[in-house]
Amino acid sequence: MTLTRADYPLAETQPGTVAGKRGKSLPEITLDSVLAGDVTMEDLRITPQALQAQADIARDVGRPTLALNFERGAELVEVPQDFIMQVYELLRPGRAKSKEELLEAAATMRGTYQAERIARFIEEAAETYAARGLFTFRF
Amino acid sequence: MTPKLNRWKRFADWDERPLRLDKFAAEDPANGFSAFSSPADPQPGIGIKDGRVVSLDGVLEHDYDMIDRFIARHHIDPEVAPEAMALESATIARWLVDMNVPREKLVRLAHGMTPAKLAEVVSQLNALEIAFAYSKMRARKTPGNQAHVTNAKDDPLQLAADAATAVAFGFDEIETTMRVSRNAWSNAVACAVGGAVGRWGTLFQCSSEEAEELRIAMAGFTSYAETVSVYGTEKSFTDGDDTPWSKAFLAAAYASRGVKMRCTSGAGSELLMGFHEAKSLLYLEARCLCLQRGMGVQGTQNGGIDGAPLTATIPGGVRELMAENLIAVWLDLECASGNDARSTESEIRVGAKILPYLIAGSDLICSGMGSILKYDNSFNPSLINGEELEDYLVLQRDFEADGGLTPLPESRAIELRERAVEAIAAVFEELDLSSPTEDMKSSVVYASGSDDTRSLMPRDVSFISEAIKERGITVIDVVKALAKRGFREEAENLLNVVKLRLSGDYLQTSAMIREGRIVSAVNDPNDYLGPGSGYRVSEERRLQLNDIRDVLDQKEVLRSEALHEKDEARHIRYRNLGPATNGPANDDVVIGISPAFGLKLYRTTAGHRLSEVLGAMLDAIRARGLKARVVRFRHTADTSFLGLSAARLAGSGIGIGIQAKGTAVIHQRDRQPHNNLELFSNAPITRLEHYRALGANAAAYALGEMPEPIVVPQRGEAMGSRYHARVALIYAIETGLTEAGAAPEEVDVTLTEVKS
Numbered sequence: 001m002t003l004t005r006a007d008y009p010l011a012e013t014q015p016g017t018v019a020g021k022r023g024k025s026l027p028e029i030t031l032d033s034v035l036a037g038d039v040t041m042e043d044l045r046i047t048p049q050a051l052q053a054q055a056d057i058a059r060d061v062g063r064p065t066l067a068l069n070f071e072r073g074a075e076l077v078e079v080p081q082d083f084i085m086q087v088y089e090l091l092r093p094g095r096a097k098s099k100e101e102l103l104e105a106a107a108t109m110r111g112t113y114q115a116e117r118i119a120r121f122i123e124e125a126a127e128t129y130a131a132r133g134l135f136t137f138r139f
Numbered sequence: 140m141t142p143k144l145n146r147w148k149r150f151a152d153w154d155e156r157p158l159r160l161d162k163f164a165a166e167d168p169a170n171g172f173s174a175f176s177s178p179a180d181p182q183p184g185i186g187i188k189d190g191r192v193v194s195l196d197g198v199l200e201h202d203y204d205m206i207d208r209f210i211a212r213h214h215i216d217p218e219v220a221p222e223a224m225a226l227e228s229a230t231i232a233r234w235l236v237d238m239n240v241p242r243e244k245l246v247r248l249a250h251g252m253t254p255a256k257l258a259e260v261v262s263q264l265n266a267l268e269i270a271f272a273y274s275k276m277r278a279r280k281t282p283g284n285q286a287h288v289t290n291a292k293d294d295p296l297q298l299a300a301d302a303a304t305a306v307a308f309g310f311d312e313i314e315t316t317m318r319v320s321r322n323a324w325s326n327a328v329a330c331a332v333g334g335a336v337g338r339w340g341t342l343f344q345c346s347s348e349e350a351e352e353l354r355i356a357m358a359g360f361t362s363y364a365e366t367v368s369v370y371g372t373e374k375s376f377t378d379g380d381d382t383p384w385s386k387a388f389l390a391a392a393y394a395s396r397g398v399k400m401r402c403t404s405g406a407g408s409e410l411l412m413g414f415h416e417a418k419s420l421l422y423l424e425a426r427c428l429c430l431q432r433g434m435g436v437q438g439t440q441n442g443g444i445d446g447a448p449l450t451a452t453i454p455g456g457v458r459e460l461m462a463e464n465l466i467a468v469w470l471d472l473e474c475a476s477g478n479d480a481r482s483t484e485s486e487i488r489v490g491a492k493i494l495p496y497l498i499a500g501s502d503l504i505c506s507g508m509g510s511i512l513k514y515d516n517s518f519n520p521s522l523i524n525g526e527e528l529e530d531y532l533v534l535q536r537d538f539e540a541d542g543g544l545t546p547l548p549e550s551r552a553i554e555l556r557e558r559a560v561e562a563i564a565a566v567f568e569e570l571d572l573s574s575p576t577e578d579m580k581s582s583v584v585y586a587s588g589s590d591d592t593r594s595l596m597p598r599d600v601s602f603i604s605e606a607i608k609e610r611g612i613t614v615i616d617v618v619k620a621l622a623k624r625g626f627r628e629e630a631e632n633l634l635n636v637v638k639l640r641l642s643g644d645y646l647q648t649s650a651m652i653r654e655g656r657i658v659s660a661v662n663d664p665n666d667y668l669g670p671g672s673g674y675r676v677s678e679e680r681r682l683q684l685n686d687i688r689d690v691l692d693q694k695e696v697l698r699s700e701a702l703h704e705k706d707e708a709r710h711i712r713y714r715n716l717g718p719a720t721n722g723p724a725n726d727d728v729v730i731g732i733s734p735a736f737g738l739k740l741y742r743t744t745a746g747h748r749l750s751e752v753l754g755a756m757l758d759a760i761r762a763r764g765l766k767a768r769v770v771r772f773r774h775t776a777d778t779s780f781l782g783l784s785a786a787r788l789a790g791s792g793i794g795i796g797i798q799a800k801g802t803a804v805i806h807q808r809d810r811q812p813h814n815n816l817e818l819f820s821n822a823p824i825t826r827l828e829h830y831r832a833l834g835a836n837a838a839a840y841a842l843g844e845m846p847e848p849i850v851v852p853q854r855g856e857a858m859g860s861r862y863h864a865r866v867a868l869i870y871a872i873e874t875g876l877t878e879a880g881a882a883p884e885e886v887d888v889t890l891t892e893v894k895s
Contacts, residue, residue: 009644009657018642029638031631034618041613044359044637046397054643061661062246063471063648065213069387069435070646073394081357084392085350091385093377118391124212125384132205132373134382 003056010053021045048074068117075115083108091125093134102126157484164452171415174406174450174459175262179417183256185224190217196255204373206426209383210254213433219251228256232263235272235469238669242276246471250432254425257469261462262421266495269461274499275667277468278660279649280674282500283311284543285475285507288330289517290589293322293600295329295567296560296575297583297592302333303559304552305510306341308528309545311651312363312475314507316346316517319597323347325604327360328617331633332566333559335621339632340652342399342645346518349389356398359614359637362645363399365440365475365506369430370404371423374414387434397640399650401438401473402431406459407446420450424463432470437648440506441467442477451482457492464501473649473660475506481513481520489522493531498540500674502649512588525587535684541676546687556584562626569620570612572603696868703741703748711750712889713737719770719883722790727766728837730756731785732886733798734773734876740869743801744823744862752830754890756795759834765791765841767834769888773881776873779813782806788883791841795833800869801825805837816840817848823862825851 007013015026020043024033033039055070076084087105089095096102103126110119129135153159168177186194192211193200203211231248234240249257264272286305290297298315305313313334315326327345334341342362345355355361367386370376376383386402393400404427406420415423424441431439442464443450450456460477467474476496483489496504508531509516509524516524523531528544535542560580567573575595582593595603606612614637621630635655639645645652650659667673676684722729730753737749753769760767772784778796782804785794792808793816801822804815817836819825832849839846 005661008647008661009642009659011639011642011644011657020641026638026641029634029641031618031622031627031634034615034630034634035622039615041357041359041615044615044640046395046640046643050397050641050643051394051646054646057661058647061664062243064216065432065435066437066648067435069390070394070643072391072435076391076395079395081354084395085353088350088385088388088392091382091388092380093382093385118388121384121388121391125382128205128208128384129382131208134205134377 003053004060005057008057021047048077072117075118079113096135098135099126099130160484162452166454169417171410171417172453173419174453174455175419175421177417177419180419180422181255183253183259185220185253187217187220192217196253205382206373206430209433210429214429216250219247223248223251224256228259229263231260236268242665245469249469254429255422257466258422258425261465266458266461269465270495270499273465273468277501277665278471278473279502280663280665281658282541282543282674283503283651284505285312285314285503286310286510287507287516287518287521288313288315288510290511290515292589293317293319293326293597294589294592294594295325295563295600296579296594297589298326298329299333299559299563300556300583301511302330303336303555306334307337307547307555309543310341312342312503314344314346318517319601320347322600322604323351323355324607325600327355328607329563331360332563335629335632336559336562337555339635340655357396362636364393365401365403368403369427370409371426372409372414372416375409375412378412383430390434390436394646397643399645400436401440402436403440403444405441405444405446405477406463407443407449411446411449420459421462425466428466428470431472438473439467440475444477445480447477447480448482461495473502475503476501478505478522479507481522492522497534497542498538504542515588532687536687539676539681541680545683560584562621562629565624565626566617566620569624570616572606691864693868696865700740707741707748707750710748710891714887716885716887719788719885721788724790727768727790728760728841729785729789729794730769731781731794731796732769732771733776733781733873735873736799739872740799744866745801745825747827749799750890751827753888755827755831756834759831760838763838765838769886771884771886773878776877778802778804779815782815783812793837793841795837798873800866803833819851821851821853821858823858824853
């Protein structure tokens with residue numbers, strides 16, 4: 001179901017459905033459950049579903065580019081931090097020495113993490129960097 | 140004779156003013172010094188073919204640089220572009236300031252406009268129109284504000300105390316950074332804990348190296364980021380070590396971690412980096428902003444930022460900063476509108492810079508304001524700092540404009556600072572990071588800045604910071620430590636902020652937390668359509684804004700007068716002798732005193748006892764061999780009429796009129812009421828010797844002489860601002876005792892010597 005502005009803010013309209021990675025919902029995350037050791041950082045991580053919901057809302061209020069960013073973000077939720085930082089580094093000027101390095105990262109995003117939008121985004125960068133000579137050696 | 144000189148001394152005076160520390164640059168478009176337009180700026184234009192942007196502002200697709208390419212692919216909506224680009228810029232400019240044209244219509248058009256077109260439109264607005272359009276176009280209705288919380292020692296105790304204070308002043312976001320970059324983790328924990336004291340909902344960021352910043356966010360200590368910079372030329376971008384794609388990827392990464400994010404861009408950055416392509420500041424900034432909308436970030440920190448001081452050296456530079464902010468909100472981005480890097484040494488330029496934002500409102504008026512002293516600001520001094528924060532509170536009150544802050548009583552500030560320092564010390568002890576001493580803690584609580592503290596030094600902090608990082612301490616550990624040591628409320632507050640990232644509600648445009656609830660452009664959209672619409676200061680909020688400290692009222696004035704009543708009773712006795720008569724001979728001068736003189740009011744505004752003032756005048760008159768009489772008038776409290784009535788009763792035809800606040804006049808029987816002989820209107824700077832001289836001159840006039848008038852020298856003090864509130868209250872006490880037709884009363888005055 002596609003959400004609209006009427007569903008916003010989710011934490012107020014449907015707190016029970018807002019949950020972290022391990023399925024613990026907002027009302028279940030309390031100071032007492034933290035003190036009891038029942039809450040980990042994984043319970044405090046946003047899910048792809050929540051980002052998709054925010055993308056729907058953003059689109060409904062006329063912010064299509066913001067929605068796309070949330071959708072790219074949704075794809076990165078399951079991508080490990082180290083790989084995210086590795087790809088970020090590769091996207092910086094002169095880090096990748098050839099188009100192929102970026103295309104390889106895109107392929108991993110697509111193959112391993114089903115991050116289709118992110119993959120296309122990296123491919124677009126690869127094409128642009130080639131056109132603008134960004135694969136030159138930097139001292 | 141004065142010899143011929145090479146300069147007018149006024150210029151030498153001007154040389155000494157803080158303004159002359161500011162340097163100003165000549166307009167020079169070829170070298171990048173032009174605010175609004177440059178010959179190198181392109182004409183607005185667009186080519187669309189099969190839903191594809193094939194030319195942008197005169198550049199054909201195969202010649203696009205990275206920025207053109209990104210804007211063409213991700214910002215421009217090909218459906219809207221033909222319609223938007225075909226409209227006359229003047230027409231759109233008029234719509235921006237037309238309250239009947241809704242914001243949504245203009246936002247939709249902006250989706251189809253190129254950087255050159257956006258720049259061309261806003262260039263047509265003058266400063267007032269820009270401010271008005273900004274107020275109409277900003278995304279969220281309710282204004283907010285952001286603070287810097289840093290100090291020169293990276294001292295975590297002070298960070299916690301200052302974060303708590305900033306939260307209490309009402310800042311919606313606080314931002315820290317370090318003197319020593321490896322202290323980032325300590326700064327983050329300290330501000331997160333301090334920011335959880337008193338209430339919850341202040342968002343927090345720790346500005347550090349990109350990868351480190353994201354790691355700190357992952358550990359749960361921070362809730363937003365804004366140091367993702369973009370630039371308007373390709374060379375600046377790559378020199379900044381990024382591309383539009385790397386930055387957009389980072390934006391998605393922040394979203395994927397549930398952390399709010401905005402980009403940063405501002406006029407002057409390309410100029411500072413040496414790759415300006417001879418383009419105007421506004422055009423380059425319009426490129427940055429289109430890029431940001433294309434990236435899909437919810438907002439921007441925009442309006443010069445680090446380049447603001449340079450921009451302010453250029454003609455029209457400050458207007459340009461406003462114009463680029465307008466483009467930001469027109470593109471529907473949250474705007475943290477600069478007003479941070481201090482762009483001038485002139486306090487007048489500071490006040491002028493902030494005013495349009497204060498009255499127009501902004502998502503975050505400053506990004507941020509220095510809540511700490513200038514020397515403690517590790518970002519560099521802000522436009523407004525801890526030193527001047529109270530001035531800002533008064534500006535809010537003056538204009539009844541909500542600048543996002545609320546006055547904070549001193550006792551409450553101390554309470555919160557104590558609590559914050561105890562809380563961070565407890566966390567450090569509990570997590571075995573440090574054991575701050577009582578002396579360290581108390582030195583911080585009462586300190587205005589780090590010069591006053593005896594606390595942790597940068598090296599101590601490095602050990603704490605590295606330990607937090609290496610041991611993988613997270614916000615959950617800190618929440619537990621707080622609760623275990625009795626800081627349950629702070630633990631709840633901190634947990635609430637981390638829980639925000641689960642729903643992601645605060646990732647939407649212009650989101651902040653007010654009273655535990657999300658307020659953003661989604662559920663609090665700016666609906667301005669003229670007077671009565673948009674953001675209005677509620678009566679409740681108005682009373683909050685009004686509640687600055689040390690406000691005078693009549694009760695306060697009477698209370699302070701009552702303190703002097705007993706003292707004055709030891710110095711003077713007034714005895715009413717019945718109706719006053721005309722002086723029989725020409726050898727007397729009458730001093731006419733006002734209704735409350737010595738009965739309800741006892742000191743002049745300069746603080747002299749009325750007994751001393753009266754004594755000085757009586758002595759001086761008698762010293763010339765004349766008689767001096769005192770008459771109380773109750774039909775008037777006006778100085779001129781007091782003086783004239785006294786003169787009419789005097790055998791010599793010369794009278795003095797004096798009010799309890801010390802304003803005095805010498806008058807002569809046959810003159811018009813306001814055409815007196817001498818007037819002392821500046822009572823606050825009138826000294827006893829002046830009253831003595833006034834008495835002597837009155838006697839001289841009575842003897843037919845022409846004395847040199849007494850001039851009370853003033854040095855340009857703003858008498859009105861210093862005294863008029865008090866004067867008006869005092870004068871109301873005088874007029875309250877007047878009675879139409881009340882006869883003058885002869886008063887016998889006995890001055891008593893008091894041995895002190």
